[in-house]
Amino acid sequence: DTVTIGTQCWMTENLKTSTYNDGTAILNETINTQWVNLTTGAYCYYNNNISNKATYGTLYNWYAVNTGKLCPIGWHVPSDAEWKTMEIYLGMTQIDADNTGWSRGTNEGSKLAGNSSLWVNGALELNSAFGTSGFTALPGGYRDYGNGQYDSTNYLGRWWNTGYDADHAYARGIDYNKTTINRTPINKHYGLSVRCLRDN
Numbered sequence: 001d002t003v004t005i006g007t008q009c010w011m012t013e014n015l016k017t018s019t020y021n022d023g024t025a026i027l028n029e030t031i032n033t034q035w036v037n038l039t040t041g042a043y044c045y046y047n048n049n050i051s052n053k054a055t056y057g058t059l060y061n062w063y064a065v066n067t068g069k070l071c072p073i074g075w076h077v078p079s080d081a082e083w084k085t086m087e088i089y090l091g092m093t094q095i096d097a098d099n100t101g102w103s104r105g106t107n108e109g110s111k112l113a114g115n116s117s118l119w120v121n122g123a124l125e126l127n128s129a130f131g132t133s134g135f136t137a138l139p140g141g142y143r144d145y146g147n148g149q150y151d152s153t154n155y156l157g158r159w160w161n162t163g164y165d166a167d168h169a170y171a172r173g174i175d176y177n178k179t180t181i182n183r184t185p186i187n188k189h190y191g192l193s194v195r196c197l198r199d200n
Contacts, residue, residue: 002198003134006089008082009198011075012114012136014057014159018043020069026060032148036189041067044191046141047150055118056140056153062169062188065160071196078197079162080170080183087181090133100183107179112137113157120154122177129179135195137174143191150191158192 001012019025020041029035029042041064046052064070065077084097090112092105110127114136119125141153154176161170164185171192173182186192 003136005086005133005135008086008089010078010086010135011196012134014138014140015060015071015194015196016053016057017070017072018058020067021071021073022069024069026064035061035143035148035191036145038189039063041065041070044143046143046153052140052153056138057193059140059143059191060160060194061191062160062163065169065194066163066188070194074199075196076199077160077162077194081162082197083161083170083172083183092181097183100185102175102178102180102182104183105180109137109174109181110179111135112181113174114138118154120176122175123179124174124176127179138193139174139176140193142193145187145189158186158190159195160192 002009003012027042030048043058043060087097087108090108092108096104107127107129110124110130111133112135114131116125119139137157139154139157142158156175158171158173163169168185171186
């Protein structure tokens with residue numbers, strides 16, 4: 001399913017693929033110590049439990065994103081600038097969009113989130129704008145870059161954007177107890193969700 005936000009067409013669920021768009025298989029890495037040392041593309045399911053795929057999608061490291069072949073043909077992993085375009089359309093100022101951290105905007109995180117039954121009760125879903133964008137951001141958690149362990153399902157969702165430097169890439173985060181959207185450069189060994197954006 002898709003949703004149009006401004007001039008952009010977004011998928012309304014997290015990516016679930018285990019192959020690149022040329023048919024090549026992506027490594028499914030379940031061992032924590034192996035995950036944190038990878039410098040090539042890999043994916044996993046939260047807690048290595050495939051039943052989480054249907055609800056939350058798949059977690060990917062940055063190296064899978066950086067191939068440029070993760071989303072289906074005609075789609076791509078959105079850039080930092082493309083996320084800003086959406087955030088500004090939803091009401092964020094340019095100044096806030098350019099900032100990092102959690103103090104960005106007002107209730108744009110609540111607008112992006114969806115499926116309240118999956119989120120721990122908090123400020124995010126208590127905001128009256130919850131779910132109004134149709135984006136349906138979910139709290140799929142993440143896989144940590146330092147120890148390969150899983151954390152924060154039902155509390156936090158995180159999505160890859162474009163690169164930042166040799167070791168980090170931008171990510172967006174939505175937290176159950178905040179109405180805003182986090183923008184932070186994080187280590188490329190994290191396992192995060194991916195949302196695809198249709199090519200122009």
